[in-house]
Amino acid sequence: xxxxxxxxSTSTPPxxxxxxxxxxxxxxxxxxxxxxxxxxxxRTTALIGPSGCGKTTLLRLAVGLQNAxxxxxxxLGQPLEATTLDQLRHxxxxxxxEGGLFPHLSCADNVALVxxxxxxxxxxxxxxxxxxCELVQLSEELxxxxxxxxxxxxxxxxxxxxxxxxxxxxxxxxEPLAALxxxxxxxxxxxxxxxxxxxxxSVLLVTHDLAEAGYLADDIILMRAxxxxxxxxLREMLEQPVExxxxxxxxxxxxxxxxxxxxxx
Amino acid sequence: MRALGxxxxxxxxxxTTRDLRVGSKRFTESRxxxxxxxxxxxxxxxxxxxxxxxxxxxxxxxxxxTGAIDLYPDYTGTVINxxxxxxxxxxxxxxxxxxxxxxxxxxxxxxxxxxxxIGLREERAAxxxxxxxxxxxxxxxxxxxxxxxxxxxxxxxPGLRESYALPQTDVxxxxxxxAYRALESGALDAIDLYSTDAEIDYYDxxxxxxxxxxxxxxxxxxxxxxxLGDTHPALVEAxxxxxxxxxxxxxxxxxxxxxxxxxxxxxxxxxxxxxxxGIQATTNERSLTARLWLRTKEHLALVLSxxxxxxxxxxxxxxxxxxxxxxxxxxxxxxxxxxxxPSLALLVVMIPLLKALGAPSAYLIGSAPAILALFxxxxxxxxxxxxxxxKDIPPELVDAAEALGLPTxxxxxxxxxxxxxxxxxxxxxxxxxxxxxxxxxxxxxGAGGYGQAILTGITxxxxxxxxxxxxxxxxxxxxxxxxxxxxxxxxxxxxxxx
Numbered sequence: 199x200x201x202x203x204x205x206x207s208t209s210t211p212p213x214x215x216x217x218x219x220x221x222x223x224x225x226x227x228x229x230x231x232x233x234x235x236x237x238x239x240x241r242t243t244a245l246i247g248p249s250g251c252g253k254t255t256l257l258r259l260a261v262g263l264q265n266a267x268x269x270x271x272x273x274l275g276q277p278l279e280a281t282t283l284d285q286l287r288h289x290x291x292x293x294x295x296e297g298g299l300f301p302h303l304s305c306a307d308n309v310a311l312v313x314x315x316x317x318x319x320x321x322x323x324x325x326x327x328x329x330x331c332e333l334v335q336l337s338e339e340l341x342x343x344x345x346x347x348x349x350x351x352x353x354x355x356x357x358x359x360x361x362x363x364x365x366x367x368x369x370x371x372x373e374p375l376a377a378l379x380x381x382x383x384x385x386x387x388x389x390x391x392x393x394x395x396x397x398x399x400s401v402l403l404v405t406h407d408l409a410e411a412g413y414l415a416d417d418i419i420l421m422r423a424x425x426x427x428x429x430x431x432l433r434e435m436l437e438q439p440v441e442x443x444x445x446x447x448x449x450x451x452x453x454x455x456x457x458x459x460x461x462x463x
Numbered sequence: 464m465r466a467l468g469x470x471x472x473x474x475x476x477x478x479t480t481r482d483l484r485v486g487s488k489r490f491t492e493s494r495x496x497x498x499x500x501x502x503x504x505x506x507x508x509x510x511x512x513x514x515x516x517x518x519x520x521x522x523x524x525x526x527x528x529t530g531a532i533d534l535y536p537d538y539t540g541t542v543i544n545x546x547x548x549x550x551x552x553x554x555x556x557x558x559x560x561x562x563x564x565x566x567x568x569x570x571x572x573x574x575x576x577x578x579x580x581i582g583l584r585e586e587r588a589a590x591x592x593x594x595x596x597x598x599x600x601x602x603x604x605x606x607x608x609x610x611x612x613x614x615x616x617x618x619x620x621p622g623l624r625e626s627y628a629l630p631q632t633d634v635x636x637x638x639x640x641x642a643y644r645a646l647e648s649g650a651l652d653a654i655d656l657y658s659t660d661a662e663i664d665y666y667d668x669x670x671x672x673x674x675x676x677x678x679x680x681x682x683x684x685x686x687x688x689x690x691l692g693d694t695h696p697a698l699v700e701a702x703x704x705x706x707x708x709x710x711x712x713x714x715x716x717x718x719x720x721x722x723x724x725x726x727x728x729x730x731x732x733x734x735x736x737x738x739x740x741g742i743q744a745t746t747n748e749r750s751l752t753a754r755l756w757l758r759t760k761e762h763l764a765l766v767l768s769x770x771x772x773x774x775x776x777x778x779x780x781x782x783x784x785x786x787x788x789x790x791x792x793x794x795x796x797x798x799x800x801x802x803x804x805p806s807l808a809l810l811v812v813m814i815p816l817l818k819a820l821g822a823p824s825a826y827l828i829g830s831a832p833a834i835l836a837l838f839x840x841x842x843x844x845x846x847x848x849x850x851x852x853x854k855d856i857p858p859e860l861v862d863a864a865e866a867l868g869l870p871t872x873x874x875x876x877x878x879x880x881x882x883x884x885x886x887x888x889x890x891x892x893x894x895x896x897x898x899x900x901x902x903x904x905x906x907x908x909g910a911g912g913y914g915q916a917i918l919t920g921i922t923x924x925x926x927x928x929x930x931x932x933x934x935x936x937x938x939x940x941x942x943x944x945x946x947x948x949x950x951x952x953x954x955x956x957x958x959x960x961x
Contacts, residue, residue, distance in 0.1 A: 261866045287868025298863030302881045302956030311877065312867050344958045 211275035214239045214368050214400035215260050220269035222255050222424075229255040231424035232269070239367075242394050242401040244411035247421035248447065253404045256421075257370050260402065261292050274367055288312065291366040291399075295377050297357020299345035306341040309360040316364075330359040333396075335389055351382035358393075371403040375410065387413055408432065408451040420444060482510035483695065486526055486535035486909065488517045489918065491722045492577065492659060492683075492714065496536035498732030499709075500685060500702065506742050507697040514829070516918045518811075518907035520545055525814060526909050527686055528565050531829040533695075534687035534702070538577055540679045542569070542686070544618070566689050571706030572682035575714045579613065579678045580658045581623075581671045587652060588669035595674040596627055599653070603630035608651040611636040618679065619655070626677045659711060661719035683709070708739055725925065754916075755935060761830075761911035762939065765902040769834045770895050773841030777894075778887065780842070781849020782875065795850060798843040806901045809836045810908055833905035840901055841894035848890025852883025885955045892947040899940040903932065913939075 215237040222230040229252045237243050245253035258264035259271050262283045271278050274289055292298075299308045309330070310323045318326075331338045334355040345353050354374060361369060374390075375383045391414055394401055405411050411418045412432030420427045420435065428440045439445045483504055487497030494515050504511045514532050517523035524546050526532045542562070543552050550561045562569055581596055588594070591602055599605065613619040614636040623629065637645070642654040643662045656663060656670065663670060685702050692699050717735055720726045736742040780798070784791030801809075813832035822831070856879060864878045880887070906914030916932030919925070951960065 258862075263862050263865055284868040284870065287866060290866070290868075292863070292866035294859055294863060296859075298859050300860060300863070300878055300882070301958040302884075303877075312869060315869055315873055346958050 212239060213237060213272075214274060215402065216272040217256065217259070218270045218272075220259065220266045220271060222252070222259065222264060223267040228424050230259070230266075233425065235419070235426060237400065237402050238417070239400045240398050241417060242403065242415045243417045243419065244403045244405055244415035245419050245421060246405055246408060246411045247427075249406070250423075251421040252424040253421050254372055257372050257402060257404050260368075261287060261290050261370055288316070288364050289366045289368060291358075291361025291364075291369045292372075293354075293357050293361045293370070293374050294372045295374065296350060297345070297353040297355075297360070299353055299356055299360070301344065301346055304342055304344055305348065305356045308345065308356060309341075309363050311360070313363055326363060327359070330362055333362070333393060334358050349382075350378050351386055354378065354386060355389075358390075362397075367400060369399050369401045371401065371405075373404055373406065376406070390414060408435075408448060420447065422447075482512070483698070484512050484514050484532040486514045486517055486523050486532035488520065488523050488535070488537075489515075491661075491728070492718055493536055494728045494919075495714075495717050495721055495731055495735075496573075496683065496685075498728050499705070499736060500534060500536065501729075502732055502736045502742060503701045503705065503740070504695075504698050506736075507695065507701050509695055509698055514909045514911065516906040516915055517909055522811075522814075522908055524686075526829065527567060527688065530688065531909060533691060534685055536573075536683060537686050538681035538683055539569075539572070540578065540681035542684075544679065562686070563689065567686055568689050568692070570685045570687070570702050572684055573705055574683075574707040574709040575659055575711040576680050576682050577657055577659045577714070578673075578681040579619070580656045580673065581653055582646075582656045582663060582668040583653045583671070584646060585667045585669045588671075593671065594669075595672040596623075596677070597674050598671070599629055599631070600627065602652075604633070605631050605652040606650070607631050607634045607653050608637050608642045608645055609634065609655045610639050610642065613655045623677055626675055659714045659718055661715060661722045664715055664719060665723055683714070705740075709735075713739070751931070754931070758911065758913050758915060758932070759935060759939070761915075762899070762902055762913050762936070765830060765833055765837060765905055765910055765912055766895065766898045766939075766943075769837035769898055769902075770841055770891070772834070772838045773845055773894055774891060776838075777842045777845035777890075778849050781846045781887075782853065784846065784850040785853035791850065795847060798846045801839050802843045806836070806840065807904055807907070809839065810904055812836075814908065829909045830905070830911070832908055833902065833910035837898045837902055837905075841898050844893035844897070845887065845890040848886045848893075849883065852886030852890075853879055855886065856882045881956055882959065885951070885959050888947065888951055888954055892944060895943045895947065896940050899936060899943060903936055 213236040215235075217230075217233050217235040220230055220233045220235075221228070227250065229250075231252075233252075233256075235256070245256060247253050255264055259266060259278075260273055262278050273286060276282065276286055278286070299305070300311075303311070306327060309327060310318075313323050313326065327341060328338060331341065336352060336355045336359070340348060340352060341356075345356065348356065357374075375386055378386065387410060394414065401415075403411070403414060408418075416431075417429065418432060418435065419429045422443060428435060428444050435444055435448055439448070485497055485500050485504065487493040497513060497515055501511045501513055514526070517526065517535070520537070520541055523532070523535050523537070527535055537546075539558070543558065547558075547561050550557075552558050552561055559569065581599070583591070583593060591598075591605075593599060593602070609620050614634075615621075620634065624631075635651075642651065643666060645651040646654050646668070647666050653671075656668070658670060662668070685705070687699065687702065713735065717731050721728050721731045777798075780794055784794045804812075810833060813836045817832055817835065860878075860882065864874055867874075869877070902910075902912055903914035903917055905912050906918050913932040913936040917929050917936070918932075920927070920929030920932065
């Protein structure tokens with residue numbers, strides 16, 4: 199996958215997200231343990247690991263939905279501060295399972311919510327909606343419907359449109375495809391891969407599916423108990439595991455092995 | 464608080480452009496006298512609005528003092544012993560002066576003295592040869608029955624027994640109406656009376672002469688606001704001209720017609736002013752439709768203004784409660800406590816509360832305290848549902864909304880309130896339906912509405928009149944419920960409906 203940085207934008211920092219000595223402690227557990235981690239710009243990175251390993255917490259830290267117990271998080275070169283957080287969030291697209299769409303608004307209103315707040319004209323909103331419909335392969339007629347009237351895959355595409363609407367620099371995905379059936383899922387994975395390649399955004403993707411991570415991401419971060427166990431490509435994890443847990447985790451994922459076997463043929 | 468005060472003012476002023484309000488207390492004689500005043504006032508050209516169900520002397524007095532009503536009938540003994548009990552009053556001049564300090568004047572006595580008295584059946588009195596209270600000393604075995612109040616009042620039985628040195632020991636406390644029946648059946652020999660009770664003639668009773676002048680005088684008078692002398696001089700003159708015009712027999716006869724023959728008080732009063740004063744008052748009995756319309760307007764004004772105020776306060780309170788978890792629990796607990804106060808108690812407590820809050824005196828009685836009480840009553844369902852509606856938004860939507868980077872206000876308006884709208888609307892509906900019922904008690908403090916008919920009906924044991932208030936109240940509750948269900952289709956986004 200192409201990884202050339204945008205040459206015209208000199209302001210793009212080398213790292214989209216930087217975690218410095220970040221610890222997040224919940225009453226019962228230590229979700230993130232003194233973590234040092236940088237997520238590169240203009241590439242797709244996947245966070246993977248068993249439930250409770252802290253991957254979702256890392257994603258939530260990046261958009262200010264979770265505060266660090268200690269340590270600092272910088273996003274797009276800026277520290278997360280209450281006064282500038284909303285501004286910064288306009289440069290972040292956040293996608294959750296099923297799209298996290300608001301059931302009382304039409305899909306069109308869901309995607310244009312922030313743009314309307316920022317005073318975009320109706321024409322500009324309409325043009326951007328059409329453009330994105332084409333990008334995510336969704337019929338424009340569906341946009342007038344309520345999210346409840348769409349299929350799970352269609353909702354996920356609308357969720358992606360909402361995240362992309364302001365053309366953000368950073369995209370965060372929290373298990374975006376987990377709730378979809380396999381056919382729809384495969385189709386969306388293909389589409390996402392094309393979209394990532396075309397837009398060259400910084401993408402951080404949380405998934406529990408190693409095959410999906412390997413397919414979509416340039417770089418995979420395997421986590422366990424709030425720490426990074428291994429970072430690299432899918433092949434590296436299979437061939438040079440740093441500890442037995444990596445092999446254990448990988449062998450549990452039939453899809454990943456098949457994928458690799460396929461690649462090796 | 465200022466905004467609330469303004470709202471109450473608006474609400475209190477809204478129902479009618481008032482000209483003259485005539486009050487009366489919750490018993491037949493007071494209402495008949497009130498109707499006489501209404502007719503006399505109408506004759507002088509004033510537009511009059513009756514306020515007939517004051518639940519007690521102090522409520523009516525406060526209404527007068529604060530200008531919520533302009534005049535009402537009362538008794539000199541009540542004024543001296545109850546209303547102005549802190550001020551020693553020994554003469555008519557001192558009474559006038561004491562009243563003037565409250566901006567109130569009194570007419571000359573109307574002509575009858577409705578004091579306590581002791582009565583026996585005529586034939587029993589003749590048989591015993593008893594004409595004066597002191598004659599009772601000769602008959603120590605007489606069985607006496609008195610109202611519980613008379614048994615305990617300093618100016619009741621204890622003082623009477625001492626003053627006349629009465630020897631009777633067979634004395635029972637019982638209900639006034641029961642006492643009349645016990646007297647008739649011969650179970651009792653003598654009972655206490657109000658001297659203008661219609662039953663005195665009906666049961667053919669002999670009223671014993673108070674030969675030691677033990678009982679104070681309870682001369683009926685009209686109390687009116689001093690300013691009426693300037694604003695309605697003709698009315699004051701007409702009221703004064705009633706002095707001495709209502710002798711005891713006339714009042715007893717009017718009470719009898721109203722209470723025993725169930726003639727409407729308006730007709731009783733109209734016959735009296737025609738025969739006695741030559742005022743050709745058409746029996747100004749409003750038609751059923753007109754009565755219903757007036758009460759509906761009054762009732763709706765109470766319910767809608769209190770509901771509007773409750774919505775404006777409770778939704779922000781509910782939002783606050785959802786935002787600040789710990790303080791929020793305090794808010795919910797406090798509004799919950801308000802809900803546990805019996806509605807009647809809450810209504811009556813509003814008067815001193817409004818006074819303590821420094822409300823202008825004109826708002827201490829009538830619709831303002833009723834609206835305030837209904838407002839407080841209406842808070843809980845709306846606060847709780849707003850809180851719960853916001854808390855019930857699924858966490859993934861809370862996160863999605865937060866991650867968009869919208870200002871708090873926009874997020875609330877576009878996302879959170881619409882998502883909670885179904886719960887909030889249900890809370891408002893509950894409040895509205897509760898308030899329609901509770902507002903019927905407003906008549907006790909002069910707020911009018913359907914309660915006027917229900918409470919009068921209960922006093923007169925007139926089922927038709929009770930239903931005249933109760934049926935529209937029930938229909939209004941149903942109507943409001945239906946309206947809310949319809950408005951749910953407009954206000955609640957389609958995807959969120961049940």
